[in-house]
Each structure stands twice: as structure tokens, then as C-alpha cells.
Amino acid sequence: MDLQKVLTEYLAQKGLKNTSQRKIILQEFLDQASHLSTEELYLKVRSKHPGIGYATVHRTLKLFAECGIAVERNFGDGQGRFELTHGEEHHDHLICNRCGMIIEFENPQIEKLQEQVAVQHNFVIENHRLELYGLCSECVGK
Amino acid sequence: MDLQKVLTEYLAQKGLKNTSQRKIILQEFLDQASHLSTEELYLKVRSKHPGIGYATVHRTLKLFAECGIAVERNFGDGQGRFELTHGEEHHDHLICNRCGMIIEFENPQIEKLQEQVAVQHNFVIENHRLELYGLCSECVGK
DNA sequence: CGTATATTGAAAACCATTTTCAACGTATCA
DNA sequence: TGATACGTTGAAAATGGTTTTCAATATACG
Numbered sequence: 001m002d003l004q005k006v007l008t009e010y011l012a013q014k015g016l017k018n019t020s021q022r023k024i025i026l027q028e029f030l031d032q033a034s035h036l037s038t039e040e041l042y043l044k045v046r047s048k049h050p051g052i053g054y055a056t057v058h059r060t061l062k063l064f065a066e067c068g069i070a071v072e073r074n075f076g077d078g079q080g081r082f083e084l085t086h087g088e089e090h091h092d093h094l095i096c097n098r099c100g101m102i103i104e105f106e107n108p109q110i111e112k113l114q115e116q117v118a119v120q121h122n123f124v125i126e127n128h129r130l131e132l133y134g135l136c137s138e139c140v141g142k
Numbered sequence: 143m144d145l146q147k148v149l150t151e152y153l154a155q156k157g158l159k160n161t162s163q164r165k166i167i168l169q170e171f172l173d174q175a176s177h178l179s180t181e182e183l184y185l186k187v188r189s190k191h192p193g194i195g196y197a198t199v200h201r202t203l204k205l206f207a208e209c210g211i212a213v214e215r216n217f218g219d220g221q222g223r224f225e226l227t228h229g230e231e232h233h234d235h236l237i238c239n240r241c242g243m244i245i246e247f248e249n250p251q252i253e254k255l256q257e258q259v260a261v262q263h264n265f266v267i268e269n270h271r272l273e274l275y276g277l278c279s280e281c282v283g284k
Numbered sequence: 285c286g287t288a289t290a291t292t293g294a295a296a297a298c299c300a301t302t303t304t305c306a307a308c309g310t311a312t313c314a
Numbered sequence: 315t316g317a318t319a320c321g322t323t324g325a326a327a328a329t330g331g332t333t334t335t336c337a338a339t340a341t342a343c344g
Contacts, residue, residue: 017290017341038332053293058332074218076271078301078331094265103263110255114274117247122279123236130272132256137264159310159321180301195324200301220332221300 003030003069010067024049025060029070030084035102037079075102075131092129096136103136145172145211152209166191167202171212172226177244179221217244217273234271238278245278 007026011018028045029036036044042057061082064070070082075095090111094103110130118125149168153160170187171178178186184199203224206212212224217237232253236245252272260267 012342015290015342019291019340021292051293055294055333056292059291062333076216080332094260094263096265097268103265105259105263107255107259110252110259113249113252113255114272117249117252118236118274118276121236121245121247122282123238123245123274124277124282125274126239126276128272128274130256130270132260132265132267132270134260134268135266140264140266154311157311157321161309161322163323193324197302197325198323201322 006069007064007067021052021056022060022063024052025057026064026069029061029064029082034083035073035075035081036083037081039079041082073129092131094132094134094136096139097133098135098139098142101136101138148211149206149209163191163194163198164202164205166194167199168206168211171203171206171224176225177215177217177223179223181221183224215271234273236274236276236278238281239275240277240281240284243278243280 004023004026007022008018010016011022025041025045028048029041032041032044038054038058038061041061042054045052045057061070061072064082065072068085071085072080072082074080075093089106091104091106092110094105095101114125114128117123146165146168149164150160152158153164167183167187170190171183174183174186180196180200180203183203184194184196187194187199203212203214206224207214210227213227214222214224215235216222217235231248233246233248234252236247237243256267256270259265
């Protein structure tokens, strides 16, 4: 699916404006690895388009989150990170404490057990986060 | 177990000093519900002991985390929270998006599945976080 | 094209956290 | 107990990421 189009339509529908900055930032966001912090994306964008400021990158990432192109997460390093939403499947993360690598995984069994826990507590889950921190295969030997 | 004693012994062993502030802050921490932010505990402490400053409460909570009395967590509201470590069992959290209530739970089956996921990715888990966000039984009807 | 209004970039404001520093308190040893 | 060394305290300032402000600019639409 064409995310530039998704953005354009979202903007039109909300009465917002489709600026060159927004197109550039989306393009750059799509070109990069996922789980970028605002700072990281800002540096990437600035290297090709020096006129674009941090505030605009930040506002635009928030906008992506609003229109469903991205999700904001934070992995406890004090920086918000944005990840591209691919498809509908929820996924969780393995995060290397040493090199910072982030691996995604899905596990329907865990999801099912979470639902059971919620039922036991008369709780209705709206969303969740599961993160496993440790050492990735690269770092485990060192 | 007597946590005042745990603190005293930790301080002695490290060559640190057992000040009245530290005793007061620990007492107040134990008297309050868990999952307090620095700000919240500071307000509690200050109401009884106006001389004690924010920085001291903050430093003391960090100290509790160091000596194993507390664990620092953050639930994505931009504030660090400290929870009393009770016993050895790891536990996870249900968090109400409406009233902010935090419920703890344990589920060994989920832990086991997490371990399987890690093995599949040649990953060694050092710690993890699992949080289920949604509506608690109180809020679900409203 | 002209107008209304959303957006931009730079700088300032924010807010939780952390550090600085001089005054003070605590542990230790004589 | 008294003197000394040094860890701790509170207030204020610094920090770092995020968010807002504001005047200038760009966009959408009639």
C-alpha cells in the first residue's frame, strides 16, 4: 500500500495541508530502519534537506502516529521511538542490552495467555507491551 | 524481613551514612501504596517532614533501587515509578488506562513461552517487561 | 489570483531528572 | 568525648528530550 497516499488522504480529510516537508519526512522515514528516535530521523532528514528543523520532524512523526502510519514506543532509554506499522499483526520486541539491536517477534500463544490473565482480573485489554531485554546472538559470546 | 535493617546494613557495607532523611523516606515509602513516582513520594514525605527536599527523595529512591529494596519502572506516562520488591518472584502489570490503577500478576506459562522465543532467536534474556493496558473492572462499565 | 488559514523554523518554554556546591551531619578514631 | 574526614543535604541551576510560541511562509480553495 502506498503510504504517501495514505498520508495525503488523511491530510485532505482533516483539512490539513500536504507540505513538501511532510512528504520528505515520510519518504525518509520509510527509507530508514524502523524504531528510529526523533533525533535519529532528524539527523537523516537534515543531511539531505538542511532546511528542515527538529520541531517539524517531531510534529510530523506525531502526525504519522495519528494517522496510523507509525506507532510510538519507548524502550526505557528515555527517547521516544517510532516504528512503521506493517499490516495488522501485533508484535513484540527482543532488545539487546549491549548493542541496542531490536528484533521483532509474534507469539499468539502468549497473546492468548495474556487474554486469560485479563479475564481472571475482570480486565479488558486495549493494548499491551512485551519486551525481552538481554543479549542477542552477536553479543552473547563477547 | 526488616527493610530498615537491610538499608542500614547496605549503607554500612558501602561506607555510606545512615541519615535521618533516609530512614524517614524509607518509612514513608513502605507506608504508601507501591508504584509511586518520585513526585508523589516527595509530596507525602514533605507533608510530615517539610525540611526534606525533592533531590533527597529522588536520590534515596535510586539508593533503594541499588540495594534491592525497590525497582524502578516506567509505565509510559513520562514519570519513573518505584515499586517495593517483595520476595523473589517476578511479576507483571495490568494498568488501567482510565483510573491508572496498577494490578500485579504472575504467570509462569508466559515466562516459559518467552524463554522459548528467546531460544529461537539465540537470545539470552536478562530481564523483561510485560504490561497489559486497558480497563479495570471498576472502569469497564463507565 | 487573492484570501484564509495551516505550517514552518528558530528560539524559548517545559518538565522530569540529575548535578552542583556550600553548609551540615555522621562515623571513626584518638 | 572531641576532632577530623568525608558522605549527605537542600536549593538552585543544569541537563536532555519534548513541546510550544510566534512571525514569516506556503498551501488549499473559491
